[in-house]
Amino acid sequence: MKDRIIFLPKIESEVEEKHISIWWTILMIDEFLFEALTQAISKQTEMDEELLRMLKMSIEIPPTLELGERSSNIAFKLAKSLRKSPFEIAETLSSEINAIREKIKEIRYAEAVKGYINFYFDFRHLFNILDKRIDREKHKFGRNSSGRGKKIIVEHTSINPVKPLHIGNLRNAILGDIMSRLYEWNGWEVEVQNLIDDYGRQVATLIWGLLNNVHLDISRNYKENFDVWLGRVYSHCNSVLEASQRWKEVDQVMIDMRNNPAIYRFMRSICQECVDSNLETAWKHGITYDFLVWESDISRSGIWEEAQSLLERNEYFYWEKEGENEGCFVAYLGHLPEFEDKKNPIKIFIRSNGVPTYVAHDVGLQLWKYGLVTPKLRIRSLLKQENEHGKTKELWTSTDYEIDFPYTRKFGNADRVCNVIGVEQEYLQEIVRYSLKLLDLEDKYRNSYHLSYKHVNAPQARFSGRSGNWYEERAWADAVLEDTFDEAMKVLTSKRPDLDEHPENKRIITTNVSIAALRYWLAKFSTETEIKFRIEDATSLEGDTGPFLLYSYVRAKKILEKSKQMKFQSKLAIVDSDISLNEKQLILDLYRLPEVIKSAADSFQPIQVTKYAFELSSSFNRFYETSRVINAESEPLKSFRIKLVKDFHIIMQNVLQILGIPLVDEM
RNA sequence: GGAUCCGUGGCUCAGCAUGGAUAGAGCGUCUGCCUUCGGAGCAGAAUGUCGUGGGUUCAAAUCCCUCCGGAUCCGCCA
Numbered sequence: 001m002k003d004r005i006i007f008l009p010k011i012e013s014e015v016e017e018k019h020i021s022i023w024w025t026i027l028m029i030d031e032f033l034f035e036a037l038t039q040a041i042s043k044q045t046e047m048d049e050e051l052l053r054m055l056k057m058s059i060e061i062p063p064t065l066e067l068g069e070r071s072s073n074i075a076f077k078l079a080k081s082l083r084k085s086p087f088e089i090a091e092t093l094s095s096e097i098n099a100i101r102e103k104i105k106e107i108r109y110a111e112a113v114k115g116y117i118n119f120y121f122d123f124r125h126l127f128n129i130l131d132k133r134i135d136r137e138k139h140k141f142g143r144n145s146s147g148r149g150k151k152i153i154v155e156h157t158s159i160n161p162v163k164p165l166h167i168g169n170l171r172n173a174i175l176g177d178i179m180s181r182l183y184e185w186n187g188w189e190v191e192v193q194n195l196i197d198d199y200g201r202q203v204a205t206l207i208w209g210l211l212n213n214v215h216l217d218i219s220r221n222y223k224e225n226f227d228v229w230l231g232r233v234y235s236h237c238n239s240v241l242e243a244s245q246r247w248k249e250v251d252q253v254m255i256d257m258r259n260n261p262a263i264y265r266f267m268r269s270i271c272q273e274c275v276d277s278n279l280e281t282a283w284k285h286g287i288t289y290d291f292l293v294w295e296s297d298i299s300r301s302g303i304w305e306e307a308q309s310l311l312e313r314n315e316y317f318y319w320e321k322e323g324e325n326e327g328c329f330v331a332y333l334g335h336l337p338e339f340e341d342k343k344n345p346i347k348i349f350i351r352s353n354g355v356p357t358y359v360a361h362d363v364g365l366q367l368w369k370y371g372l373v374t375p376k377l378r379i380r381s382l383l384k385q386e387n388e389h390g391k392t393k394e395l396w397t398s399t400d401y402e403i404d405f406p407y408t409r410k411f412g413n414a415d416r417v418c419n420v421i422g423v424e425q426e427y428l429q430e431i432v433r434y435s436l437k438l439l440d441l442e443d444k445y446r447n448s449y450h451l452s453y454k455h456v457n458a459p460q461a462r463f464s465g466r467s468g469n470w471y472e473e474r475a476w477a478d479a480v481l482e483d484t485f486d487e488a489m490k491v492l493t494s495k496r497p498d499l500d501e502h503p504e505n506k507r508i509i510t511t512n513v514s515i516a517a518l519r520y521w522l523a524k525f526s527t528e529t530e531i532k533f534r535i536e537d538a539t540s541l542e543g544d545t546g547p548f549l550l551y552s553y554v555r556a557k558k559i560l561e562k563s564k565q566m567k568f569q570s571k572l573a574i575v576d577s578d579i580s581l582n583e584k585q586l587i588l589d590l591y592r593l594p595e596v597i598k599s600a601a602d603s604f605q606p607i608q609v610t611k612y613a614f615e616l617s618s619s620f621n622r623f624y625e626t627s628r629v630i631n632a633e634s635e636p637l638k639s640f641r642i643k644l645v646k647d648f649h650i651i652m653q654n655v656l657q658i659l660g661i662p663l664v665d666e667m
Numbered sequence: 668g669g670a671u672c673c674g675u676g677g678c679u680c681a682g683c684a685u686g687g688a689u690a691g692a693g694c695g696u697c698u699g700c701c702u703u704c705g706g707a708g709c710a711g712a713a714u715g716u717c718g719u720g721g722g723u724u725c726a727a728a729u730c731c732c733u734c735c736g737g738a739u740c741c742g743c744c745a
Contacts, residue, residue: 057685064689073687079725086725114688160745200745328743344741351743358745426671427740454672454738491707513707525680528672530738537679537694542707544680544693551707559704603684611681614692625700625709645704667707 029591030059032106033070033119040096041074045082065581068111068118069588075115086115093117108576124576127587134647142593142654147188151413153369154180156420157282158195160202161271163231165281165477166463166470167533168456171522174660175453176420177287178523178606181658186601191411192290198271199295202465204253206230207267209237211253227277228476235468268296268400281477286515286660288385288393291411297398298365301375304356307364310373316438317349327352336434347431359428363435370444371413380405388662416447418604423452451604453527459534475533484514487539492667512662513547519660520546524610544614546661552617553656554667556649559629563642566630573636582626586619586644590651597658613655620648
């Protein structure tokens with residue numbers, strides 16, 4: 001037995017001394033249980049790696065606190081090999097653990113129930129450790145350095161610059177934004193990219209319309225943002241083209257955009273204005289970027305030529321000399337088991353007319369993100385963005401200006417890439433990934449992640465820029481936020497009439513509450529769930545919502561403000577039995593943050609954070625209801641509870657930061 | 668035709684990767700709780716053949732297969 005069991009990550013300075021590689025795996029509360037169980041089992045049978053793995057998996061949270069704070073079902077798994085009943089094994093192991101429990105202060109006792117081993121903790125001890133940790137690390141609590149020295153590129157938003165972000169694009173952006181925050185908390189260097197496809201057919205369609213004065217049919221409302229108006233024009237262009245069948249002219253615009261400098265400049269300036277408009281929307285929602293990557297800049301940087309020469313050296317990429325794909329540069333994926341069942345194992349990368357396909361571009365882009373191709377891309381710093389906590393972040397962009405800007409920064413060279421793209425592009429993203437595998441870049445292949453999510457749809461149809469149905473449904477991001485704002489304003493007006501005298505304060509609270517509502521709503525679903533857009537769901541402020549989180553946070557804040565002048569004992573003078581069930585639950589939830597941060601990032605599931613945040617808030621609200629803090633029954637209890645509130649306040653703040661939800665002081 | 672994903676109370680969803688105790692939330696409905704740190708809250712009630720049928724297992728919402736219903740993908744479109 002070790003002298004001391006460590007079950008929380010060490011702070012940074014200590015980490016460097018010893019636990020550098022494994023420290024984050026020994027985070028959680030489960031660690032001392034693991035130790036205790038290992039001790040007990042090794043007296044019964046030989047420990048091997050498989051058994052250790054099984055043991056680790058066996059530790060779970062029981063359905064109710066009456067069945068213990070943690071439990072293990074390991075007795076079931078051991079039943080066969082030990083040829084005993086689970087019941088009997090659980091009994092033996094429990095008494096074994098109880099015999100050594102003096103060495104493990106955290107465990108009060110273990111109990112065998114119906115084959116399970118249920119553990120009961122010493123919460124006074126447990127809380128003491130946690131409280132000291134949080135007090136020391138404060139707003140760093142929950143961070144780890146598992147990603148130290150590594151860089152991830154998160155690409156998200158990436159809409160065609162012809163329209164505003166609609167609610168579905170916002171889902172994309174928020175999932176990506178939370179992922180980038182999570183990775184930062186895991187110690188990674190994070191680069192957020194937003195790909196601007198100004199060379200595509202959608203832009204050509206719009207430019208065709210502008211050149212032919214189609215936009216004059218759509219009047220711009222004086223309050224309307226540029227991108228909203230542009231999106232309506234774009235949709236109108238499609239119906240005009242549909243009616244007139246002048247698609248060939250759009251083909252010509254596609255060519256002109258590439259060859260005619262005047263047309264290019266015109267297109268670029270329109271797109272730039274649209275992107276500016278899109279950025280304003282993103283910022284309102286707390287989303288920032290590091291780098292805007294323009295497709296036209298990328299295209300002309302020679303990226304594809306470089307990627308092509310890399311691919312040409314590989315046997316799976318070749319020029320087709322005969323058959324229907326004659327003259328095309330293709331990828332052969334047929335020998336990969338994942339593509340066996342596909343009708344066509346051959347994917348065209350360069351058309352017979354010499355123009356690379358979309359997927360080829362994506363492969364080039366992916367290679368560039370890993371620093372495997374090094375195009376000459378001109379970049380410049382566009383501006384400094386300020387986030388909800390007042391931190392500034394520089395926004396860079398690729399540029400077509402023939403000037404070298406004096407400040408440069410290194411982009412690309414990632415160790416991991418996360419592309420936030422809709423589920424309909426799963427097949428294409430697979431091709432991108434497997435191309436890396438074919439190039440023998442096994443490591444890059446494994447580190448390429450497609451964060452796939454399903455769309456946010458209108459009750460009857462899909463949202464599409466082409467049909468313009470986002471406009472009738474008021475489903476563009478700014479409109480949804482406005483509607484949520486109105487809803488929150490109504491609530492605030494009825495609940496806080498006193499705020500009418502502080503209109504500016506009221507406006508800030510309402511704004512932040514509505515951002516909280518929307519961000520939380522878009523992140524709380526599994527990415528595999530299609531969200532049906534109903535405004536009353538999006539703007540809901542009660543129950544499993546963002547404002548619920550803020551509300552518990554504000555409650556804690558108010559208590560701390562009121563207790564500021566009070567004296568309380570710094571030493572924990574309570575005994576275990578003073579701690580109520582609700583308090584125990586809250587302590588257990590506070591312990592979970594580091595694990596959630598690790599697990600949500602590893603599995604690319606922002607939902608884990610929203611779920612945790614809701615459970616944590618619920619625990620606090622229950623505690624709030626049953627435990628008086630300022631008028632506590634005794635001085636020791638008061639001191640303990642103030643500490644608990646303080647810890648919750650810090651951890652909730654950390655959680656809200658990861659979710660990108662701005663704080664409020666009151667609501 | 669082939670592939671992938673989804674199907675869980677009236678509604679909206681977690682849970683499935685790694686099978687374990689009574690299948691969890693929120694909304695809505697009903698009943699309580701404001702002389703108590705702010706009720707956007709809390710406590711409680713009712714509502715479930717976890718799409719269907721089979722299989723594996725001591726144990727299946729979870730793993731495997733069948734069928735039904737819905738979505739998406741399988742372009743020299745982007």
